[in-house]
Structure formats: C-alpha cells, structure tokens
Amino acid sequence: xxxxxxxxxxxxxxxxxxxxxxxxxxxxxxxxxxxxxxxxxxxxxxxxxxxxxxxxxxxxxxxxxxxxxxxxxxxxxxxxxxxxxxxxxxxxxxxxxxxxxxxxxxxxxxxxxxxxxxxxxxxxxxxxxxxxxxxxxxxxxxxxxxxxxxxxxxxxxxxxxxxxxxxxxxxxxxxxxxxxxxxxxxxxxxxxxxxxxxxxxxxxxxxxxxxxxxxxxxxxxxxxxxxxxxxxxxxxxxxxxxxxxxxxxxxxxxxxxxxxxxxxxxxxxxxxxxxxxxxxxxxxxxxxxxxxxxxxxxxxxxxxxxxxxxxxxxxxxxxxxxxxxxxxxxxxxxxxxxxxxxxxxxxxxxxxxxxxxxxxxxxxxxxxxxxxxxxxxxxxxxxxxxxxxxxxxxxxxxx
Numbered sequence: 001x002x003x004x005x006x007x008x009x010x011x012x013x014x015x016x017x018x019x020x021x022x023x024x025x026x027x028x029x030x031x032x033x034x035x036x037x038x039x040x041x042x043x044x045x046x047x048x049x050x051x052x053x054x055x056x057x058x059x060x061x062x063x064x065x066x067x068x069x070x071x072x073x074x075x076x077x078x079x080x081x082x083x084x085x086x087x088x089x090x091x092x093x094x095x096x097x098x099x100x101x102x103x104x105x106x107x108x109x110x111x112x113x114x115x116x117x118x119x120x121x122x123x124x125x126x127x128x129x130x131x132x133x134x135x136x137x138x139x140x141x142x143x144x145x146x147x148x149x150x151x152x153x154x155x156x157x158x159x160x161x162x163x164x165x166x167x168x169x170x171x172x173x174x175x176x177x178x179x180x181x182x183x184x185x186x187x188x189x190x191x192x193x194x195x196x197x198x199x200x201x202x203x204x205x206x207x208x209x210x211x212x213x214x215x216x217x218x219x220x221x222x223x224x225x226x227x228x229x230x231x232x233x234x235x236x237x238x239x240x241x242x243x244x245x246x247x248x249x250x251x252x253x254x255x256x257x258x259x260x261x262x263x264x265x266x267x268x269x270x271x272x273x274x275x276x277x278x279x280x281x282x283x284x285x286x287x288x289x290x291x292x293x294x295x296x297x298x299x300x301x302x303x304x305x306x307x308x309x310x311x312x313x314x315x316x317x318x319x320x321x322x323x324x325x326x327x328x329x330x331x332x333x334x335x336x337x338x339x340x341x342x343x344x345x346x347x348x349x350x351x352x353x354x355x356x357x358x359x360x361x362x363x364x365x366x367x368x369x370x371x372x373x374x375x376x377x378x379x380x381x382x383x384x385x386x387x388x389x390x391x392x393x394x395x396x397x398x399x
Contacts, residue, residue, distance in 0.1 A: 041236065041252030048252075049259035053149040056114040060144045064118045068095075071121050075128040076100035082135065084166045086147075086159045093144040094137030096167070097124060103131035104192035105344060106167065108160065108216070110202025112223075112322055113150070116143030122325055123197055126333045132340070133191075137163060139205065152201060152228060153208035153273070154266040160209035164194060164216070193217050195340050199322045200224070200295065204273045207284070207303070211276035218343040220336050222287035223295050223322050226302040227272035231295060232256055240293060274306045281309035285339045287332075289319035312339070 072079055082096040094117050107127050111119040117136040124134045140147030140159060147155075171190045196219050198206035203224035210216040225231040232253040233242045257268045277284060284307055288300035297315060304313045314335060319327040 038248060038251045041249040042255045045236070045252035045254065045256035046259055049256050049263060052256060052260055053151075053264055055141065055150055057142060058114060058116045058119075060116050060118065060138065064116070068118050068121050071125050072097055072128070075125060077128045082137070082166070082170075084137070084159075084163050086140065086155070086162050088155065088158075090140055090147040090159075091145065092137055092140060092147075092159055092163065094135060094163075096133070096135055096170070097128060098133045099128040099131050101131055102133050104189065105131075105340070106133045106135060106191045106194050107340070108135045108137075108163065108194065108196040108206065110137075110196065110198030110206045111139065111142070112200030112202055114142070120197075120199070120202075123336075126337070127197075130337050132195075135163060135167060139202065149264055150201075151264060151266055151271070152225075153205045153271050153276075154264075156205040157209040157212045160196075160205070160216075161213045164213060167191065167194075193340075193344050195219070195343070197336065198222070198224070204271075207273035208271070208276045210282050210284075211280040214280065214282075216282070218283040218285075218340060220285045220287065220339060221273070221300075221303075222324055223289055223292055224273050224286070224299060224303060225295050226274040226299040228268050229253065229257060230274075230299060230302070234293075234295060242296070242298075274303050277303055277307035277309070277311075281307075283310040283339070283343050284312070285335065286311065286313045287324050288313065288315050289321055289324055289327075290315055290317050291319060292321045294321040 069079070077097050077099045079095045079097040082094050084092045084094075086092055109117070109120040109124055111117060116138050120136060124136060127134055137159075138145035139150065139156060141150040150156075168190055172188045194215050194217060196206040196210065196216050198204070198220075199222040203221035206216070206219050207221050207224055210219045233246050236244065236249040236252045236256075261268045284303075286300045286304050286307075288297035290297065300313060304311055312335075314324075316324040316328055316332075325332045
C-alpha cells in the first residue's frame with residue numbers, strides 16, 4: 001500500500017521574472033524612454049557649459065565699421081574710440097558718439113550675446129537725431145573687447161561702473177590743464193543725465209548695472225532674461241517648450257549651471273535682473289517681443305512684477321527676439337524718447353524744487369576739476385539729483 005502524498009497548490013508569483021516576455025519588453029522600453037532623455041540632457045548640459053561662457057565672438061570688421069560710420073554721417077554725428085580698463089584689468093573697447101547738437105544727456109547702449117557694438121547702431125541713430133550722445137561698447141568676451149568669459153552681468157555690472165567713471169573723467173579731462181577763459185576753451189560739462197538701453201543679454205546686464213550704480217537714472221530693456229536658471233529652461237526646452245526644461249530635461253539645466261558656476265566662479269543664482277529691479281527702485285521700460293522663442297515674454301513679466309520703481313511693459317505684436325524696432329520703428333522711437341524725456345525733466349524738476357539748480361559755470365580752474373574728480377571717486381555725484389551738484393557742493397572755498 002502506497003504512502004499518502006500531499007500535494008500543495010503553488011501560489012502564483014507576481015515577480016518581474018515570472019511576467020511574460022512581451023510584458024517585460026514593454027517595461028524595459030518604458031524605463032528607457034523615461035530615463036534616457038534626462039540622462040542625455042544631463043550629459044548635454046555638462047558638455048554645453050563651457051560654450052555658454054564662451055559665446056561666438058562677432059568680429060568688428062572694417063565693413064561693419066563703415067556701416068556704422070554711414071549711419072553716424074546721416075545724423076551728422078562724430079565718433080571717437082573709447083577704451084576702458086575694467087576693475088579686473090580686462091580692456092573694454094567701444095565708441096563715444098556725439099550728435100551735431102547734443103542735449104547734454106548720454107545713453108549707454110548694450111548689445112546682445114554673440115554680437116558687438118554695431119548691433120545697436122539702429123537704436124543709436126534715432127537717439128543721436130534726438131540730441132542724445134551715446135556710448136557703444138563691446139561687452140567683455142565680445143567684439144574687440146578682452147576677457148576670457150561672459151558672465152551675463154556678474155562682472156559686466158562692474159564694467160559698466162568703470163565705463164561711467166571713464167565717461168565722466170573724459171568729460172572734464174580736457175580742461176584739467178586749461179586755465180584760459182573765453183571762447184574756444186574746451187567744453188567740460190559733465191553729462192546732465194545718464195540713461196541706458198540694452199537688448200537680450202545687454203538688457204539683463206544693464207538692469208543689473210543700474211541696481212549697482214545709481215548714476216544710471218532710467219533703463220530701457222528689450223527681451224531681457226529674468227535670471228539664468230529661468231533662461232536655461234527655455235534653452236533646455238529647445239526654445240519651444242520651457243516646461244520640458246523644467247521637467248523631463250531638467251537635469252540638463254542642473255548640470256549646465258553647476259558646471260558654469262564651477263568654471264567661472266560666480267554664483268549663478270545672483271545673476272538675476274529680476275532681483276536687481278527689486279533691490280533698487282529705478283524707472284524701467286520693459287519691451288517684450290510677442291513671438292520671442294529665445295526669451296519669451298514671461299521673463300519680462302517676471303521682471304515687471306518684481307520692479308519697485310516706475311515701470312512700463314510694452315508687448316510688441318508679431319515681433320521675434322530683439323526685433324521690436326524692426327516691427328514697430330515709429331512706436332519704438334516714440335516710447336523710448338518719451339521715456340527718457342520724462343525722467344530728464346523729472347530729475348530737473350526735482351532738483352529745482354530742492355533749490356539744487358545752479359547757473360552754468362562761467363570759468364574753470366584745475367582746483368575745481370580736482371574737487372569734482374575727488375567727489376565722483378567717492379560716488380557722491382551718483383547720489384545727487386544733478387551731477388554738477390557734486391562739483392559745486394565740494395567747493396567750499398569758491399575757487
């Protein structure tokens with residue numbers, strides 16, 4: 001007689017190893033599709049990091065110079081070379097351009113990434129026609145300027161301060177050794193007002209510069225980035241889908257910014273026009289191009305929301321990146337000139353109400369120039385409603 005046999009019914013296992021071949025294959029494909037794009041994005045961001053700091057350099061060719069000179073000739077303006085040494089020793093090269101009938105105000109013009117000073121010739125032309133003198137510089141690591149890397153405002157804001165210092169010094173330096181009076185003596189009047197206009201990278205730089213240097217009284221910024229991280233989302237999203245840069249391709253933005261921060265040695269989070277307009281209240285006209293895919297309007301809207309000073313936001317229909325002037329030239333000129341005129345007159349009225357308006361100097365002596373230079377070296381003139389106040393208030397001896 002056979003011994004009794006106990007048979008146990010097996011419990012079905014749900015482990016991955018017992019799933020059918022077709023289901024295993026589908027799971028593998030799903031995992032690859034889910035993990036591969038972020039991995040590739042991370043690698044791409046790491047490799048692209050150095051290129052972000054070393055944009056393509058557009059050379060200042062003789063043809064470009066002739067093109068700019070033709071524009072200046074139309075307005076009867078004259079240009080001169082203007083070289084400035086930045087605080088870290090980098091040479092910045094550009095032009096000072098004066099109109100035939102200057103109104104005493106200056107506008108600093110800032111070009112976009114991978115461009116040079118000639119890129120803002122169109123804006124310079126209508127400003128010169130209106131009597132504004134302009135400074136057109138090649139940003140560091142661009143055009144004819146030196147510098148190993150572009151930092152999108154971290155170092156460039158110090159460059160702007162050096163440019164303004166050099167501009168003020170050059171305004172009075174012809175008179176430092178002139179003691180004669182009467183007709184024919186050099187014009188030593190410092191700028192009445194200093195404004196700035198920039199596009200794309202240049203817009204971001206000038207917004208950060210204005211926060212750091214109160215001598216910049218008002219800013220026009222077209223197609224600025226809000227901050228580097230927000231801009232990286234657009235590039236990671238292939239300039240079409242920023243949500244991809246914030247989700248599936250987010251590792252690309254992380255590695256890009258991390259590597260740039262280590263290579264360049266500056267805090268990426270602090271390169272932020274959005275933070276700059278919140279740090280100092282100054283008038284700003286923000287221009288965003290409706291069809292901009294490189295830096296969409298949400299960047300300008302973020303800056304507008306953060307700004308503490310008088311602010312305007314103009315959305316230009318159908319315009320693509322930095323093309324507002326091309327799509328609406330008359331409106332562009334009208335808005336920009338009205339904006340600068342408003343704050344020229346506002347500053348003058350403010351100074352008048354405080355009895356700070358003085359009659360023009362009828363003579364000049366080296367003593368006065370020394371006092372003015374010393375005052376500006378202490379940044380006192382930048383805190384006054386009128387730059388000329390610095391000279392007059394520093395002259396207790398009445399020389």
